[in-house]
Amino acid sequence: MNHSARMAEAGIVLPPVATPAGAYIPAIRHGGLVSTSGQLPFIDGALQATGIVGSTVTPEAAADYARTAALNAVAAAAQAAGGIDHIASVVRVVGYVASSPDFGGQPAVMNGASNLMTEIFGEAGKHVRxxxxxxxxxxxxxxEVEIMVALR
Structure with a gap:
């Protein structure tokens, strides 16, 4: 099953790629790789939430926000790749979690992003992180989430 079919079956739709808020581009293709800039949890141009995980944002909510940010990163990567089905595999996911000083659950928060990768790409979604x-x-x-993908 290709990635677009897996997404359709799961009801996952790529959002439009966010317009950069600074002097950078959403993603860049170099050889057989695409790297994205950090993506925030925007839906329809609005930031889903603000706050600090472990203080004003729960880890469970943050995992949902990581999923949204990761979906935005996949959209940017797919655009640079020429389409989602041109992506062979996810190589790397990097997640930044705004954390209270005593919060150590960043890996659980980032599972929201990692789980999305396997939903979209299956075995090819397994990655380093x-x-x-x-x-x-x-x-x-x-x-904030950024990804690197390998191309077909």
Whole structure:
């Protein structure tokens, strides 16, 4: 089953690629790879939430936001690749979690992004990952996700 068919079966629709908020592009293709810029949990141009995980944002809500940010990253990667079915596999996922000083659950938050990768890409969605706690993110977002994919 190709990626677009798997997405259709799961009811997953790629959103429009967000317009960059600075001097960068959403994704870049270099040889057989596409890397994305960090993506925030925007839906229809609106940031889903602001706050700090472990303080004003629950880990469960943050995992949902990580899923949204990851979907935005997949959309950017697919656009640079020439379509979702031109992506062979997910290589790397990096997630930044705006965290309270005592919060150590970044890996569980980033499972929201990682689980989406296997929903869309199946076995080809398995990847290496970093889940990094940070003091703050752009626009007060609770999470930011970037991905690297390999092309067919």
């Amino acid at each position: 970093s889940a990094v706690g940070v003091a703050a993110l752009p626009m007060g977002a609770p999470v």
